[in-house]
Amino acid sequence: MNVTSAQTLCVTVEREFPHPPEKLWRALTQPHLIKEWLMNNDFAPNVGHRFNLRGDWGGVLDCEVLEIEPRQILSYTWNFTHEDEAYNLRSIVTFTLMPTHKGTLLRMEQSGFRPNQKQAFQGARHGWQGFLGKLEQVLEGLA
Template sequence: MNESLETADGRQVLRIERHLAHPPEKVWPAVTEPEHLREWFPAEVRLEPRVDGRITFSFGSGPDAPPESVGRISAYDPPRLIAFSWEDELFRIELHPDGPGCRLLFSHVFDDRAGAASFASGWRICLDVLEGLLDGRPFEGPQRPSGRLHESYVELFGLADGTAEATPEGWRVRFERQLTRPAEAVWAALAGPATDRADTLGTAPPPGFTTGEFPAGPVTALDAPTLLEYAWQPPGTATGPDGSTGGRIRWELVSGTGHGARLVLEQTGPAGATAEAEQATALATWRERIEPLARRLAAEADRLDT
């Protein structure tokens, strides 16, 4: 199985190639007919099997079920190709004869790069189920991606790095990292024994939110368990006459993909002779802080799933 993440026309393209032990004629119904799709696809599907046909995705009829989504079939060539849209995302399934079996080429086009590990690990499970159904054997693996599998795709696709940019006020470093546990669990891991100190403006932030490279000032914005922001001041400098500081560090936990919160960590700093070095330090320092946190949460998620 080959998997890759590319950027094309400003969008993310996830590609998965898998060899199946069955010819395209046998696989085709499993990837196009609703009664077979419901066995492995992550939504109930209804479709008009033709180019420009309507395709509808639903998640049940309960009171908490999200509304149906509607897309269009852009390519339909039995038993070789089906391509369709799902909201603003694009999907393509190709079947190529390969000896007695076939190669299945699956692609998913989307914008949310930080969600790529969730998408890849989710489709990995779906395709595992599909292969088991085609082989006539029950699927005995996990029903949802493990934390370990999610983190393996973060590493494979290079999703752990932050980004840096210049701003009119100075510089900004930003990390956006999909995690595998909900916001409450992430907050508890960051606050640690100092949880009771993480709910007061004007106090020092708990050590889990800080790093020695950027001395922390008091908390300036707080909404536990999703937001904590504080000022930082370069060593050896004083607060400006207008109350200005070196910059700010903001931790935010927002809705994400998969089963966990999305961490958005942003640090700003002033322009000046040390700006480039500070920016590089921020990129390295916060990556070293976030990765152990993500691995710890992934292991915790797997323990809770067993």
């Protein structure tokens, strides 16, 4: 469990992929590829672009692109609104790509979990492992 401030928690996952940053960048920023490993979406790689991620479970995440440095950094909001305020989530997901001699180290950080959101925090810790496993499969299929 990572603590980003006295108020919020952060999920961090690092994984090295045997692929160049350009290949990972495509999978992180092309909507048809994002759909394969993450969720249905209307993503566009432009700062300020508002988009949705739509989960198979019926939920919708409201997102906005915050930062883009091609083949290096992608950051966007990851917000979920629920009728029960306790389940509302306001977070930021940041992907950082670092070239290595074997390929690319991908660091994913989701910050903004309140201390009373232990279920969402644990769900994210588990969920990102699965998403990144699917990302590996998508990358294997890309030329």
